[in-house]
Amino acid sequence: MMAAIKAGSLAQEVILVDKNPSLGKKLLLSGKGRCNLTNASDLDSFLKRFSKNGEFLRDAFKKFFNQELMDFFQERGLPLKVERQLRVFPVTDSSNSIVNTLEKELLKQNVKIKLNSKATDVLVENNQIKGLYLEEEEFIPCDKIILATGGVSYSFTGSTGEGLELAKKTGHNIVALRPGLVPLVVSEKYIKTLEGLTLKNIRLKFGAGRKEIISEVGELLFTSFGISGPLVLTLSAKIANWLADKKEVFADIDLKPGLTVEQLSARFLREFKTNAKKGIKNVMKSLLPIKLIDLFMELAKINPHKKANQVTQKERETLVTLLKGWRLNISGTRPIEEGMVTQGGVSLKNINPRTMESRIIKGLYFCGEMIDVDADTGGFNLQAAFSTGYLAGESAAL
Ligand SMILES: Cc1cc2nc3c(=O)[nH]c(=O)nc-3n(C[C@H](O)[C@H](O)[C@H](O)COP(=O)(O)OP(=O)(O)OC[C@H]3O[C@@H](n4cnc5c(N)ncnc54)[C@H](O)[C@@H]3O)c2cc1C
Missing domain, CATH: 3.50.50.60 (FAD/NAD(P)-binding domain)
Incomplete structure (x- = not known):
């Protein structure tokens, strides 16, 4: 025109x-x-x-x-x-x-x-x-x-x-x-349950083996097959090239990029102490989007019916590790269409x-x-x- x-x-x-x-x-x-x-x-x-x-x-x-x-x-x-x-x-x-x-x-x-x-x-x-x-x-x-x-x-x-x-x-x-500018496909089957969830201000770090490919902060959108949103689309061309070279690529999601592991651990401890008698899922509401709570309980192998004061230090640490580096394996890009x-x-x-x-x-x-x-x-x-x-x-x- x-x-x-x-x-x-x-x-x-x-x-x-x-x-x-x-x-x-x-x-x-x-x-x-x-x-x-x-x-x-x-x-x-x-x-x-x-x-x-x-x-x-x-x-x-x-x-x-x-x-x-x-x-x-x-x-x-x-x-x-x-x-x-x-x-x-x-x-x-x-x-x-x-x-x-x-x-x-x-x-x-x-x-x-x-x-x-x-x-x-x-x-x-x-x-x-x-x-x-x-x-x-x-x-x-x-x-x-x-x-x-x-x-x-x-x-x-x-x-x-x-x-x-x-x-x-x-x-x-x-x-x-x-x-x-294409969405990415993730191997984890559970991803489908997160369809429609948007995470703002997260850090997304792509890597292959021990090598970091790229790491940036932005907004992530879950789809029925994987991840999309402005951050993923922007980084997708680079990831597509790594995948084309038959590299095994993963994405680590840091849900709290503004906090160090120590700061997040302290925050967990505080929340769990203040709400000792509350169910863990309830306490997690202040730390995670609701749609992620059941999944994170499962990934961390924590009984979701526990009260906050029944959660062990090890379980708490597992949760902190997950929040700071939740790994998804990238199996490919969506088609060129x-x-x-x-x-x-x-x-x-x-x-x-x-x-x-x-x-x-x-x-x-x-x-x-x-x-x-x-x-x-x-x-x-x-x-x-x-x-x-x-x-x-x-x-x-x-
Ligand atoms: C969902 C989506 C959102 C986007 N949003 C943005 C955005 O916000 N900002 C941005 O910068 N870019 C955006 N883009 C990219 C941008 O739209 C394209 O890069 C741009 O439209 C390319 O313009 P073009 O004229 O080269 O081709 P097109 O817009 O694809 O136009 C090609 C035209 O050629 C005609 N045509 C094809 N073959 C023939 C034929 N044989 N005979 C006659 N006519 C034919 C087609 O009918 C079509 O009308 C977006 C793309 C998509 C898919």
């Missing part, structure tokens, strides 16, 4: 083709329906949030970065707000308003919108684009094509990888596709970063998630799509 808007604004005849009956299906889902369209951090901090390859975007960001994107929407009557960790959202809290603004601008720039139209092939003569084939033998003659068909996850939104197939067919290298973003895609070696044009076929441009660039949550992926789209639109038009 951004590529078409920019090309249209330069007085070119532009046709936007999408196989869906409406535009921006994935955009509507983004940011839990609120669309975290960019991040207000400075360029260097921004680039650090890309899993690799961030440097490739420098030219696109120089041309059209977060301030320009924010101005684009605000100048068209959609105010924005900056939330925690500099995430930018529309004040409407609705991704609908982002899609509506883009649609209005497409019309203003006289872009012809062709919905329910699937691109099936490109016509190339002497290494130069000559036209686009659509389903049912429809053909659009043209000398420029911008492919912006997305990754391969959440395929019901339209991103099914056909554009990547076209790129491959025309001689471009496709870097292996892997899930990015469930990744919020696709890692891999059209190789950057085949794309000119100053124009987004293919280095192999003249008149063919790439932008958005289909290129081999992906980032953390926080608005970075959409900014990359908008910026590369803007640059591709401008270069193709000029």
Whole structure:
């Protein structure tokens, strides 16, 4: 959409083709329906949030970065707000308003919108684009094509990888596709009972054998098969790489990262002494989310019907150890379909970063998630799509 808007604004005849009956299906889902369209951090901090390859975007960001994107929407009557960790959202809290603004601008720039139209092939003569084939033998003659068909996850939104197939067919290298920002699967069967539980301000430490992979504090969400939430999604690309190397990966959860083992032991002792006559499950309510109490009694092998003053010192220590390092074994990631973003895609070696044009076929441009660039949550992926789209639109038009 951004590529078409920019090309249209330069007085070119532009046709936007999408196989869906409406535009921006994935955009509507983004940011839990609120669309975290960019991040207000400075360029260097921004680039650090890309899993690799961030440097490739420098030219696109120089041309059209977060301030320009924010101005684009605000100048068209959609105010924005900056939330925690500099995430930018529309004040409407609705991704609908982002899609509506883009649609209005497409019309203003006289872009012809062709919905329910699937691109099936490109016509190339002497290494130069000559036209686009659509389903049912429809053909659009043209000398420029911008492919912006997305990754391969959440395929019901339209991103099914056909554009990547076209790129491959025309001689471009496709870097292996892997899930990015994806939930992790845990071996422990009991995990299912915790579905829906959120733990805030916990430390999650991933390791393999004796090696620590990464450790960070944040929010964790339990699902029917494992763990998710912002912290896990952010760390998932790294973990996926370790799992791909056939390493046995575990996650240790520290439920009280603000307290040392000694401080937590003292807190336990105090609680157990003050509430000596109360049942242990009752006392644990001040130390653990209710949903975890039965499970922790089982893991620590403590009779849940005991009174606080019947709990032995050893049992208390076992509980403290569990709270400071509850181990889950990671058996894999969820499939690529469930990744919020696709890692891999059209190789950057085949794309000119100053124009987004293919280095192999003249008149063919790439932008958005289909290129081999992906980032953390926080608005970075959409900014990359908008910026590369803007640059591709401008270069193709000029
Ligand atoms: C649940 C979810 C939440 C997200 N939230 C955020 C967020 O808050 N912030 C953020 O920065 N990123 C977020 N992302 C990532 C972000 O949405 C994507 O990176 C972004 O949408 C990529 O844009 P794109 O235009 O490259 O591809 P897409 O948005 O996938 O669009 C590709 C389009 O191409 C069309 N298409 C595909 N093949 C063909 C064909 N053969 N012919 C015609 N049309 C075709 C599709 O129908 C689709 O409309 C989220 C992703 C998901 C799944």
